[in-house]
Amino acid sequence: MTQTFRMDKPQPRLLDETRQGVIGTSMDRPDGPLKVSGQATYTADALPEGCVHGMLVRATVTRGHLRDIDRDSIADIPGLLAVVRDPRFLRNPAQGMAGEAPDQPGDRIDYHGQPVALVVAETFEAARDGALRLKLRFDSVAAEVDPDHATEVEPQDPTESGDWNAAWSGAAHQVDVVYTTPCHASAAMEPHAAVAEWQGDRLILRGALQMLRFNRKELADAVGIPPEQVQILAPYVGGGFGSKLGIGTEAVAAALAARELGRPVRVVMARQTVFDAVLRRTETRQHLQLAADAEGKLLALGHDDRVSNLPGEEFAEPVSSASQFLYGARATRFRQDMVRVHRVGAGSVRAPGEAVGVIAIEAAMDELADALGMCPVELRLRNLPDQHPVTGQPFSARALADCLREGAKSFGWSDRQAPGARQEGDWLIGMGMASAARPNMLVKSAARVRLSAEGAVVETDMTDIGTGTYAVLTQVAAEMLGLPPGQVTVKLGDTDLPGASGSGGSFGASSSGSAVFLAAKKIRDRLAAKLGCAPEDLSLQDGLARGANLEAPINDLLAGEVLVEEAEIKGGKTAESHFSAGFGAHFCEVAVHRWTGEVRVRRMHGTFAMGRVLNEKTARSQAVGGMIWGVGSALHEDMSHDPRTGHVVTRDLANYHIASHADIPRDMQAVFLEERDDFANPLQSKGVGELGISGAGGAVLNAIHNACGVRIRDIPATPDRVIAALEAAGR
CATH class of the missing domain: 3.30.365.10 (Aldehyde oxidase/xanthine dehydrogenase, molybdopterin binding domain)
Structure with missing residues (x-):
């Protein structure tokens, strides 16, 4: 069982003492050639056999309820397979995913452009046309959309210190101004996308997601199965900026439609849908x-x-x-x-x-x-x-x-x-x-490192959203194990691997990198024992192990054995x-x-x-x-x-x-x-x-x-x- 390392005290600077000279350098991204040559497979690129296409249908009212969907309005479209209306992928801000009964909170419309259904067809074009032509009926009610004039305002308790009135009135100079900023959109280069496939009672989802360890549980909850029956794959993600932190409508809709049809379903948001239906930054x-x-x-x-x-x-x-x-x-x-x-x-x-x-x-x-x-x-x-x-x-x-x-x-x-x-x-x-x-x-993160005569393999469900995770984790492992970067392979974006922090909040590289560091440190300790020196005396560089006046090739110490170690890190007393x-x-x-x-x-x-x-x-x-x-x-x-x-x-x-x-x-x-x-x-x-x-x-x-x-x-x-x-x- 993997032991969890807690950050309860300041840490020694081992990476200042290692000798491989890889950490901190401007090493090229190992995944760079694949990306610039178009060979990196993003979510919507890898389609399983028999995959069909889904297009989200959005609300045309601001507030109310979805009363009816006129499926007959698009019955003449060739290749049309289904119109999926399931309240589990209708956003319900107050209660999360709603129940299945119609006219329940899951049928509630809370904003103009909210996804309400999914049209599925044999081709993308047919699904798109169906989504555009589908007739919907709503019960609409009044809505407040302007924050400058909205009546529902919830004041929070202020955080205060000192005597404000005395400090303000006794000042020689004062500035009292108001600044405003508008809403912002993430608008990542890769639109939100998902490809869902069921293998028996197991769901495999290829998704444009940032935090797979959490996304797996969210998706399992949405479709009503245990998390261990869900596998999410996201080896390459084309940007996120926070918009792909959580499971989105496209993933839930694809999963439910794939189960209903018994075929893989791909759902890719149009750029306009991304702006309409993906979380914004508030004004x-x-x-x-x-x-x-x-x-x-x-x-x-x-x-x-x-x-x-x-x-x-x-x-x-x-x-x-x-x-x-x-x-x-x-x-x-x-x-x-x-x-x-x-x-x-x-x-x-x-x-x-x-x-x-x-x-x-x-x-x-x-x-x-x-x-x-x-x-x-x-x-x-x-x-x-x-x-x-x-x-x-x-x-x-x-x-x-x-x-x-x-x-x-x-x-x-x-x-x-x-x-x-x-x-x-x-x-x-x-x-x-x-x-x-x-x-x-520092967010809880786990990783597994394997060392063999062929080199090192790093495994974690951490994602690379364009920030360089493949490169950074390669460097951490190479530095710790005394290997050239070319002898390190990093496997990411698969929830069957140890659960990482995910990419977000600027904590990804440090959190997942620390897990790799700790797993590699365990391997270093085992190599030190094989060499016959104390762990603190061990030096690994270019495939050689040195310590206590002893020297041996790392491969000789391995003698055909594969060393595997897993580590997990989480925050501790230092954060307090x-x-x-x-x-x-x-x-x-x-x-x-x-x-x-x-x-x-x-x-x-x-x-x-x-x-x-x-x-x-x-x-x-x-x-x-x-x-x-x-x-x-x-x-x-x-x-x-x-x-x-x-x-x-x-x-x-x-x-x-x-x-x-x-x-x-x-x-x-x-x-x-x-x-x-x-x-x-x-x-x-x-x-x-x-x-x-x-x-x-x-x-x-x-x-x-x-x-x-x-x-x-x-x-x-x-x-x-x-x-x-x-x-x-x-x-």
Whole structure:
């Protein structure tokens, strides 16, 4: 039986002593050649024999009940097999999956575009046409879709410390502002897809999913079978950003239809369905209050926010998460109001909380620096707390001050001029900066490692959603076992393998990597015994084992034996005693056109400290990708809804604007500072996937102000808003 390792104390830095020299390098992805040549099989690519096609049918009312489906309306379509109406895949926010009886909560419509049925046909085209033509009858009732005017508001109890009134009233400088952000869509490159096949009473699902250990239980519950009768396969996932954390309608619908028909069923969401029916990031209204003394020390810090979700849903965007530990103040106040509206449900989108909350707090800090006449970098340096201001925990490792100083130096921050002072023709040039922060987590994860004369095999149901899991786990195993990376094979995305943390929350690489580390460490201990040395004296490099003045090829020690070890890790006392987070600093230069309001990002620099870097190349890709998303959030992204129905208007990538190549400068740099976090995990690593987006948009907004002297508080900073702000300021 596998023993579970708990993180109850700081860990020794074994990876600083190993000699293979693989960990931390910019090793290419082992799966890269398959992906660029089109040979990597994503969910919708691998079709079992006899597979048929399903297309989701969506509600055309905002709120009410599905009364009837007119199956005869599409009976003339050649190859039509079935119209599946099962309340188990109708979203029921209040009660989860509903019962089977009609007119029960499972038949309830909670938002426009909600999937209500599945048309299955021999061909994709027939299924698509059937879904478009199928006639539905609804009983519709009034719905509230506008969060600004909704009547159902649930206030949460505020988190407070210190004497707010005294701190606020006694300040030399105050900032009291409101920032708003719109809804965001994940819109991963690979649409949501599932291929379901039954083999007797066993369900095999190929799915575009992020967290298989959890998804297996969700799917089993939805279709009414034990989890051990479900196998999920997801060797390659084309992005997720939180939208594929849980089982979706496409997976449940495919599974139920496949069981009903006795044939494999493939369901792929159209891009418009992804926007209509997949969890969005909520819009936010954020009230920032900052007060400081004449020297720039924060006396009061308040960050209140309003978010929305469907009635009954528990998720609430943690908007002020980073604001609660980035800076210290004598008095703090954080409060959230939840508004209930009938829009598609809100959930996790890349860096939930930080992606939108840090934009606002960092823009407000810039406003305070402006009021003080102080350098924005210096203001932040003066207000770094010695411990978590809310919990009182010491930081496990925090290099934010180093990121601010090193980033400013590398970027050339000292060349920054007063707002509006730098011009190049009709372009106004400005610089802005912002801090970055993202809490670090360790999630229970297991892995199995096999070592034989042929090399090592790593097995875990961990997923690779484009972040580089195949590469990172290869490097961990190769480093620990003294093997070239080419002798390590990583098998992922199969729930028959040991259950991993899954990909999400920036915890995937560290959690699953720690499980691989611990399993490989057990093998190292067995090799040390075979060599005749203490485990701490063992050195493995290029297939050779050395220790206690002894040396032998690893294969000789194996003598034909296959060493197999499995390990599981979970959080422990270190998560209670210390607060672990990644930190960084963004610096940005923009050009603002004085007549059109167009904003161009000319260069951007991010300096990050997130523990040990496991793969330089994949980490940089994640950091730069986050920074690009931050630019898009600041300048482009706006998931708009019809004010009458709540229906998503910007339903595809033609209308939902994201940053393109022309919007991103070539000079986009991500630099990593040397850091180890002994309280985080045995690898001393922390997540980077969401740290890069945190604060990036704030740096862009602050650069716009430095360029032209106006503040854009309703995000994104589109040309019309920039022009309106310039006109209002008489510029």
